[in-house]
Amino acid sequence: MRNSAREARLHALLFDHGEVCERVDELAKTYQAFLAEDVRGTRLAHMIDKAQLTQQPDFIFDETSLHDMILPDALLLPFSQFLHQKRPTTIYSTDQSPSLSARPRAKFLNKFSFRGVQYSTASSRTRNSHVLFRPPKLDSSETNPEPGQITHAFLHSQINIQHAQEDEGRVHYSSICLCIRPYVPVQPELNDVDKSYRKFGSTGGFLSAQTLGPLVIVDASNIISHVAVTPLKIRGYEVLHILPMDRVSCPLLIGKEELLMTRDCQSLAHANANQMCQ
Amino acid sequence: MEAVWADMKHTELPSWVTNVPYNWGTAARGKLSANNWRVICTVHLPITLIRLWGGDDAPEDRKRKLENFMDLVCAVQIANLRSISKNDIELYERSISRYLTGFKSLYKLAKVKPIHHAALHYGDTLRGFGPAHTHGAAFYERHIHSMQSGNHNMRLGLWLISYKHFCAKHSPVSTR
Numbered sequence: 001m002r003n004s005a006r007e008a009r010l011h012a013l014l015f016d017h018g019e020v021c022e023r024v025d026e027l028a029k030t031y032q033a034f035l036a037e038d039v040r041g042t043r044l045a046h047m048i049d050k051a052q053l054t055q056q057p058d059f060i061f062d063e064t065s066l067h068d069m070i071l072p073d074a075l076l077l078p079f080s081q082f083l084h085q086k087r088p089t090t091i092y093s094t095d096q097s098p099s100l101s102a103r104p105r106a107k108f109l110n111k112f113s114f115r116g117v118q119y120s121t122a123s124s125r126t127r128n129s130h131v132l133f134r135p136p137k138l139d140s141s142e143t144n145p146e147p148g149q150i151t152h153a154f155l156h157s158q159i160n161i162q163h164a165q166e167d168e169g170r171v172h173y174s175s176i177c178l179c180i181r182p183y184v185p186v187q188p189e190l191n192d193v194d195k196s197y198r199k200f201g202s203t204g205g206f207l208s209a210q211t212l213g214p215l216v217i218v219d220a221s222n223i224i225s226h227v228a229v230t231p232l233k234i235r236g237y238e239v240l241h242i243l244p245m246d247r248v249s250c251p252l253l254i255g256k257e258e259l260l261m262t263r264d265c266q267s268l269a270h271a272n273a274n275q276m277c278q
Numbered sequence: 279m280e281a282v283w284a285d286m287k288h289t290e291l292p293s294w295v296t297n298v299p300y301n302w303g304t305a306a307r308g309k310l311s312a313n314n315w316r317v318i319c320t321v322h323l324p325i326t327l328i329r330l331w332g333g334d335d336a337p338e339d340r341k342r343k344l345e346n347f348m349d350l351v352c353a354v355q356i357a358n359l360r361s362i363s364k365n366d367i368e369l370y371e372r373s374i375s376r377y378l379t380g381f382k383s384l385y386k387l388a389k390v391k392p393i394h395h396a397a398l399h400y401g402d403t404l405r406g407f408g409p410a411h412t413h414g415a416a417f418y419e420r421h422i423h424s425m426q427s428g429n430h431n432m433r434l435g436l437w438l439i440s441y442k443h444f445c446a447k448h449s450p451v452s453t454r
Contacts, residue, residue, distance in 0.1 A: 196332035
């Protein structure tokens with residue numbers, strides 16, 4: 001209790017006393033960083049520290065680590081397609097049409113937390129960059145989840161041109177965009193091996209080629225889970241085994257339920273057949 | 279075992295999954311933690327075993343053993359989820375029941391142990407108390423660790439004060 005009281009007094013002295021604050025500015029910053037650390041096995045500091053972390057529903061990132069950059073050329077085309085899917089957009093628009101204009105600058109970040117799980121870009125922390133995601137819908141049909149690697153993550157403001165002058169100086173980040181390079185499907189020659197993995201649902205995973213496909217941009221909400229990736233060599237082909245990994249919930253296990261019911265029926269039929277033979 | 283070791287060396291796991299020592303199962307490595315075994319059984323073994331035993335040309339008994347093992351993997355994965363629904367619990371019960379039925383028929387010499395019996399009742403525990411992390415041993419061990427890490431001058435009877443110290447130190451209430 002004495003220690004707690006001492007800490008509370010020190011805290012008040014360092015952060016509320018004007019003169020002390022000025023003299024030991026560096027010490028106060030270091031002390032605050034120390035207080036913001038998570039204690040082993042808990043995420044209390046992560047939840048409490050509102051000063052450093054910007055929280056949106058399900059989405060947390062460190063605002064101090066954002067860096068302003070011009071969108072690379074490689075991202076412009078996929079980004080305009082991404083905005084077009086939301087609503088018709090003119091990139092670099094100067095006319096007075098009531099459309100959205102995509103700004104070529106964006107705030108990039110290396111890591112963020114989504115639904116309590118930390119994701120990173122490939123250049124920042126590779127092991128947290130492999131994800132399973134829902135690709136953007138090109139038509140009304142449902143799309144199957146695909147594995148991929150996050151290459152960039154950025155915040156972008158979409159400004160309505162007509163209101164741009166009224167709202168000058170105010171930037172609203174309406175979406176968090178992720179640039180993902182999906183893994184190409186496995187070679188047809190290995191379809192039978194892939195099938196033997198897929199028959200166990202998400203617990204068995206599946207195969208894909210080791211090459212990455214063209215870049216797509218999706219909302220952060222399109223992420224389903226992390227994946228574990230294992231490079232394998234099967235029949236001379238270099239492939240990647242993808243295993244979905246979600247510690248919160250596993251929607252893909254629902255497919256397993258149907259699978260188990262089918263296998264139950266098969267076992268029953270097998271047992272009946274054996275009885276008849278006897 | 280060598281095939282599993284070779285594959286797992288190349289596996290890239292998310293940062294929240296504990297890496298397992300590559301020489302597990304050897305006398306040199308010794309015992310593994312429960313979490314290590316969980317990662318081996320739910321991540322590394324399925325990757326290699328399905329490749330070796332899951333193909334059309336694999337012997338029938340291997341295929342049946344693999345299917346039996348994958349029922350266990352499914353049950354363990356559900357039992358460790360942070361968020362759980364009634365459907366998940368039903369799926370757990372079906373998986374563990376299938377696993378134990380298969381276990382008895384495949385491994386005639388193996389004995390059914392109390393842990394197997396307890397696993398059959400774990401669905402009721404999940405239904406009554408929610409996901410595993412809310413009532414698992416890790417939750418209490420974390421508090422024991424925090425109390426042990428404090429300075430108590432070998433006077434363990436004063437644990438309450440140590441505990442209050444921990445709570446006050448990490449209390450979200452700001453002093454400002």
